[in-house]
Amino acid sequence: MGADVVSVEDREKFPSEAEVARKIKSACDGMMLSVQRLSRRRVWIEMPSGEVRAFFERVKKLWPALHLSTITGLDSGSEIEVIYHFDVDNVLVNLRVKLDANTPKVDTICDILPVSDAYERELHDVLGIEFAGRTSTPRLVLPDSWPEGSYPLRNVPKGDEKHA
Amino acid sequence: MPEIEIPVGPQHPALKEPESFRFEVDGEIVKSVDIRLGYVHRGIEKACQDRTWVQAVYLIERICGICSHSHTTCFCQAVEEIAGIEVPRRARFIRSLFGEMERIHSHLLWLGLAGHEVGFDSLFMYAWHDREIILDALESISGNRVNYGMNTIGGVRRDVTEKDVDELGRALDLLEERVKYYTDVALNEATFRSRLEGVGKITREQAIDLGTVGPTARSAGVDVDLRRDDPYAAYDEIPFRVITADGGDLLAAAVVRLGEIEESLKIIRYIIENLPDGPIAVKAPRRIPAGEACSRYEAPRGEDIHYVRSGGGDKPLRVKVRAPTLANINAVAQSMRGARVADIPIIIAGIDPCFSCTDRMVRLDDVSSGRTEVLTWAQLSARCRASR
Amino acid sequence: MDFLADLFKLLVFPGFLFVVNFGLFLEWVDRKIYARMQHRVGPPWYQPWLDTIKLFTKEDVIPEKANPFMFTFLPVLDLAAAVTAFLYLPFGGFSSVNPFPGDLVVVVFFLTLSTLLLFLIGWYSGSPFGRVGSLRAVTQFLAYEVPLVLSLLTPALLAGSWSISTIKIVMAQNLSRFLPVTLLALAVSLLSLQGKLLRVPFDAPEAETEIVAGPLTEYTGRRLAFIRLAERAELVVGAGLISNLFLPFDKVLGMLGFFVSCVVVVFGLSVLRASFARLRIEDTTLISWKYLIPFSALGMALAIMVRG
Numbered sequence: 001m002g003a004d005v006v007s008v009e010d011r012e013k014f015p016s017e018a019e020v021a022r023k024i025k026s027a028c029d030g031m032m033l034s035v036q037r038l039s040r041r042r043v044w045i046e047m048p049s050g051e052v053r054a055f056f057e058r059v060k061k062l063w064p065a066l067h068l069s070t071i072t073g074l075d076s077g078s079e080i081e082v083i084y085h086f087d088v089d090n091v092l093v094n095l096r097v098k099l100d101a102n103t104p105k106v107d108t109i110c111d112i113l114p115v116s117d118a119y120e121r122e123l124h125d126v127l128g129i130e131f132a133g134r135t136s137t138p139r140l141v142l143p144d145s146w147p148e149g150s151y152p153l154r155n156v157p158k159g160d161e162k163h164a
Numbered sequence: 165m166p167e168i169e170i171p172v173g174p175q176h177p178a179l180k181e182p183e184s185f186r187f188e189v190d191g192e193i194v195k196s197v198d199i200r201l202g203y204v205h206r207g208i209e210k211a212c213q214d215r216t217w218v219q220a221v222y223l224i225e226r227i228c229g230i231c232s233h234s235h236t237t238c239f240c241q242a243v244e245e246i247a248g249i250e251v252p253r254r255a256r257f258i259r260s261l262f263g264e265m266e267r268i269h270s271h272l273l274w275l276g277l278a279g280h281e282v283g284f285d286s287l288f289m290y291a292w293h294d295r296e297i298i299l300d301a302l303e304s305i306s307g308n309r310v311n312y313g314m315n316t317i318g319g320v321r322r323d324v325t326e327k328d329v330d331e332l333g334r335a336l337d338l339l340e341e342r343v344k345y346y347t348d349v350a351l352n353e354a355t356f357r358s359r360l361e362g363v364g365k366i367t368r369e370q371a372i373d374l375g376t377v378g379p380t381a382r383s384a385g386v387d388v389d390l391r392r393d394d395p396y397a398a399y400d401e402i403p404f405r406v407i408t409a410d411g412g413d414l415l416a417a418a419v420v421r422l423g424e425i426e427e428s429l430k431i432i433r434y435i436i437e438n439l440p441d442g443p444i445a446v447k448a449p450r451r452i453p454a455g456e457a458c459s460r461y462e463a464p465r466g467e468d469i470h471y472v473r474s475g476g477g478d479k480p481l482r483v484k485v486r487a488p489t490l491a492n493i494n495a496v497a498q499s500m501r502g503a504r505v506a507d508i509p510i511i512i513a514g515i516d517p518c519f520s521c522t523d524r525m526v527r528l529d530d531v532s533s534g535r536t537e538v539l540t541w542a543q544l545s546a547r548c549r550a551s552r
Numbered sequence: 553m554d555f556l557a558d559l560f561k562l563l564v565f566p567g568f569l570f571v572v573n574f575g576l577f578l579e580w581v582d583r584k585i586y587a588r589m590q591h592r593v594g595p596p597w598y599q600p601w602l603d604t605i606k607l608f609t610k611e612d613v614i615p616e617k618a619n620p621f622m623f624t625f626l627p628v629l630d631l632a633a634a635v636t637a638f639l640y641l642p643f644g645g646f647s648s649v650n651p652f653p654g655d656l657v658v659v660v661f662f663l664t665l666s667t668l669l670l671f672l673i674g675w676y677s678g679s680p681f682g683r684v685g686s687l688r689a690v691t692q693f694l695a696y697e698v699p700l701v702l703s704l705l706t707p708a709l710l711a712g713s714w715s716i717s718t719i720k721i722v723m724a725q726n727l728s729r730f731l732p733v734t735l736l737a738l739a740v741s742l743l744s745l746q747g748k749l750l751r752v753p754f755d756a757p758e759a760e761t762e763i764v765a766g767p768l769t770e771y772t773g774r775r776l777a778f779i780r781l782a783e784r785a786e787l788v789v790g791a792g793l794i795s796n797l798f799l800p801f802d803k804v805l806g807m808l809g810f811f812v813s814c815v816v817v818v819f820g821l822s823v824l825r826a827s828f829a830r831l832r833i834e835d836t837t838l839i840s841w842k843y844l845i846p847f848s849a850l851g852m853a854l855a856i857m858v859r860g
Binding site (some may be wrong): 168169170171176177178179189191192279280281282283284285286287289293355356358359380458504505506508509 | 680681684756759763764826830839
């Protein structure tokens, strides 16, 4: 029980973020994937929304113990961004896809990473993102009596702020 | 015997916060469970967007009463990364110090609750009695017992004095002895042990597949700890052990948490012996440059993750919080199948759930008109003032 | 005058008022000892009375799903059964109201009756917690009733009588010789009584964190007060019965002796409560069949050997 004291050398054995980014790029050969930037133990990448499933299938094959930390959704005005945060080799990879603000829709990854179920349901609740391929998206954080079509984290159109 | 539906929650003595679990039971065996979250969703993420960066820190502190320091540290780190602020070394050590003190009081709280859930109230009273030692130490340094208000963007707000260090040293001696005693009780008291052993069991593979974090994952043999794997604050300079166990049951969870208290005591000793001199904070700009960052923190319950986006203004554009309980709740659903009714409370308690962290919108139902509306904080407080 | 005297016996002494007040006193003893063992201050001596008065003044609610007649009638019957059981106990130099050669069996019967009433209370309250609690209460009843009766029969065997007062006289006369023989039976009877009274570690039928309050979940106000008083009265009967059969100090010390031996029994029960976690219902049954019943049988065998 219990590992030994962690030394500074151990920490340097971790693969670097550049290495992780390289591995992801080579696994996802042929996809429209762009590594936007690297920072300390973080990799930021972006890709078109249609390839999310294929991406996770390949990455999961490469790192079977992949840990999906969470999925962030945000309304940046012209579009809705979905960011998948997942951990591989102690590097947090942030995969961004941009969706159309009027009909935000992306494929579900529930069957590849069952953990995403709760995160997808939350995004459906607060931003109204459709996850194609799910049989149902029951409410997670909002009460059942919450009105359909009202999404609390959507930006309110200009001139309408005082009612928000 | 017919199947009976047992509702546990939204109000139930086994739950310290409102959430709803519905169990189909056949005799004493659980057939299925339906979990419904959101009862303490307070819209903190949305409310952050209407606050300045500094105000948001204090709101985030109130996500949870137990891991308040975890959330603020996580948030401040993200903001500091966007703004490119270099936090002074002394401030990083003080952040780690509070993080470990918080871990101790959180784990002692868990131990007491675990005792209570299995009807061992003596352990509950004892553990919470000794938890006061660390709470008193927290109070004498920060002025507060639970929401310490220590963090600010760019560092910490209060310094740790020589006198605090002396007092803390004495508290550690006392706690060390008590923790040994609790480890002995948890491992050797026959009825308590029998209520934990083999209960709420998950395998290592399940722990990975279900995305569990923190002590829940470590008790199933998954060697993860962000303090080592993604070091923040002063953890890249502090030697410590990551405690894992391979049982995957609640006894292993107790062993891991008690081991972590012991390890935290050592970390605190190291910090107060090696506390560097220097300033405790640098001034942060009122407007944070545009950018985004994602910060992780090993909270007492596991990985806490904050995503922050700035548009260059004095308020955040988006703050996303994922507290550890949401990641661990899957493990509860998994280990409930086939469990005994008697083990329901302790399995729920086993992940050390913190539902106010998990849920975070203000919602008002106008009963008379049947209208539901979402209010901003300003509107809500205006409405409160009007009705006074 | 006879009628008035009987009424006095039933309602005041040694009947209703005495049993209830003594029960509340023993509750305080129990709570205080329990609190001190947990680093707590514990309640002041009058707290159990205040709790009872408060319950009597609270709003009266009958849940829609409950059977209104049973919901009201069962708590009253429960209290009546427990108080009646006490009338058959001699104590503190007083003989019982109606001593007869088989009164030990009657007292045990009334104690059993209140457990069965608890089952009905839960079953008719219309709550899923109540139903699960009721089923557990009955399961547990099957577990501890056998060792309880076997251990209570040990002194009866030694004395060669089913009459409590005769057993008491014989035990008191031969205390130094018989007490060591009955120690095993005393221990088993204390554990079984703990189970009978649904206290930790045998409180699965009322397990707060699992099934709220088991059979009592839907109860509030007066009806709850009645059930609580019945539980206190059962504590008096249980402690009184054990003190009569095993620790007949009152033969020497009178009323004080009875009080002391009851407090000793309650102290034993409180220590048990403070030192264990709650057992699952199946573990309770297992412990009963694996340990309590063999040991109570062993106790009886010892008694038979000593008596020759």
